Amino acid sequence: MNFPKELKYSKxxxxxxxxxxxxxxxxxDFAQDALGDIVFVNLPEAGDEVVAGEVFGxxxxxxxxxxxxxxxxxxxxAVNEELADTPEILxxxxxxxxxxxxxxxxxxxxxxxxxxYAEFCKED
Amino acid sequence: xxxxxxxxxxxxxVSAGGTxxxxxxxxxxxxxxxxxxxxxxxxxxxxxxFDVSHMGxxxxxxxxxxxxxxxxxxxxxxxxxxNSAQYCIIPNENGGAVDxxxxxxxxxxxxxxxxxxxxxxxxxxxxxxxxEKFDVxxxxxxxxxxxxxxxxxxxxxLLEELAGGELTAPKKNACATVSLEGHxxxxxxxxxxxxxxxxEVYMKNDDAVWLWNRLAGMGAKPAGxxxxxxxxxxxxxxxxxxxxxxxxxxxxxxxYAVPLAKFAVSFSENKxxxxxxxxxxxxxxxxxxxxxxxxxxxxxxxxxxxPVCLIDRGVIRGGMTVYKDGEEAGWITSGxxxxxxxxxxxxxxxxxxxxSIGLAYLSSPIQRGEFVEVDIRGSRLKAVIPQTHMSAKNxxxxxxxxxxxxx
Numbered sequence: 001m002n003f004p005k006e007l008k009y010s011k012x013x014x015x016x017x018x019x020x021x022x023x024x025x026x027x028x029d030f031a032q033d034a035l036g037d038i039v040f041v042n043l044p045e046a047g048d049e050v051v052a053g054e055v056f057g058x059x060x061x062x063x064x065x066x067x068x069x070x071x072x073x074x075x076x077x078a079v080n081e082e083l084a085d086t087p088e089i090l091x092x093x094x095x096x097x098x099x100x101x102x103x104x105x106x107x108x109x110x111x112x113x114x115x116x117y118a119e120f121c122k123e124d
Numbered sequence: 125x126x127x128x129x130x131x132x133x134x135x136x137x138v139s140a141g142g143t144x145x146x147x148x149x150x151x152x153x154x155x156x157x158x159x160x161x162x163x164x165x166x167x168x169x170x171x172x173x174f175d176v177s178h179m180g181x182x183x184x185x186x187x188x189x190x191x192x193x194x195x196x197x198x199x200x201x202x203x204x205x206x207n208s209a210q211y212c213i214i215p216n217e218n219g220g221a222v223d224x225x226x227x228x229x230x231x232x233x234x235x236x237x238x239x240x241x242x243x244x245x246x247x248x249x250x251x252x253x254x255x256e257k258f259d260v261x262x263x264x265x266x267x268x269x270x271x272x273x274x275x276x277x278x279x280x281x282l283l284e285e286l287a288g289g290e291l292t293a294p295k296k297n298a299c300a301t302v303s304l305e306g307h308x309x310x311x312x313x314x315x316x317x318x319x320x321x322x323x324e325v326y327m328k329n330d331d332a333v334w335l336w337n338r339l340a341g342m343g344a345k346p347a348g349x350x351x352x353x354x355x356x357x358x359x360x361x362x363x364x365x366x367x368x369x370x371x372x373x374x375x376x377x378x379x380y381a382v383p384l385a386k387f388a389v390s391f392s393e394n395k396x397x398x399x400x401x402x403x404x405x406x407x408x409x410x411x412x413x414x415x416x417x418x419x420x421x422x423x424x425x426x427x428x429x430x431p432v433c434l435i436d437r438g439v440i441r442g443g444m445t446v447y448k449d450g451e452e453a454g455w456i457t458s459g460x461x462x463x464x465x466x467x468x469x470x471x472x473x474x475x476x477x478x479x480s481i482g483l484a485y486l487s488s489p490i491q492r493g494e495f496v497e498v499d500i501r502g503s504r505l506k507a508v509i510p511q512t513h514m515s516a517k518n519x520x521x522x523x524x525x526x527x528x529x530x531x
Binding site: 040042058062063065084088091 | 480
């Protein structure tokens, strides 16, 4: 399992990368492996508000649907349009396939660094 | 958690990286590292191995075995000849299903009844007291034999190579006892994938371990319960607990709600009386009216199982409510996103599509070709009742029937 050092991770298995005022959000290698084949992604639209700890979309695998919880509060600046037709990129390249970009961040959850997150996954 | 049971193939699943889950009290692989989508597609293009050793297997012997089975099953057991199999339902007095099953005749003096793993105890509790009134003996042989489903276009070639010749009569529901490189196997051209070519093989536990490894060495790949479910769903085959048993509101579903009932229920004179016959006769009358588009009296068959295909973007799941013209019309009973090879005439694997399809328990007047709406977490999305999801009429490959809006 791969957890890049430059990213931060949430308890709900999202990764967060901060670029200036923007937070880029995706799901971790652990999350994609646990979900299995991801076949559909329900995304918000640019301009939507997201709230830290609340649902901003969902991921569907063959087996089940799972909510995605936002690690930050702010406004959706962009969504990864590629996911509409090729949701499997979340399985194949979880750190390349970002899900949403959020700007105007007003709140952020407590996030873990890669080592703490690796420990957290062992217990989960 | 009580201790889960393991099949003789458990170690193989673990060493192949299978994700093991609790399935009806058994520790079974839901998928292998390749994933459900790849396992589904490999079954359609090549050949997959499924461990179905968890299924309940009951041997039925005794001088009144035929009379007994005629009474406790819906099918005409007399029509079953040596080396053949038939699909049947274990009915209750109300015309509901205790379980669905497959009955095999591998030898003249006994029958093998294969039931759902999670229903086996319930089935035996239902069947054994009735057996006391007949000269019949029921033996649970589930632990002595393993079962492997070998399914897909290459399955016949692989098994024939091991048998050194022809396996069974070349038709569905044929059985034979054969030697596979010296290992005795009882095999049948049955399965739960919709594949036109596929086998279920019953062997002693050690022999099954040998067969699994041998076939894996020849190019067959393991597939788990996840792919087993998407494959049966694409083939519109019912699963007890979803398309049979009780509906999402807790009401018992009549046997004739399942399209397969017309093949599984017999009112033949030779069959005589059987459990639920009166209720099933009434269902059959209602079914005949419904088929003739007469909906004047559908009290005993208010809803039936139909295929359903989502047109809008999303994924349908079991339990979701279906609406027709704004009115509640039933529920999705099984649904997910299912991959398919997108090809015209010549089979090819270069293009893979995916579609959200499933089965639904819908008001009986709803016809194929009609549109419905599915409530997916608060949004009503457009869906259609297609003719079918796939066709197995041109072997060796299954042809997906993908719904397209009429121009």
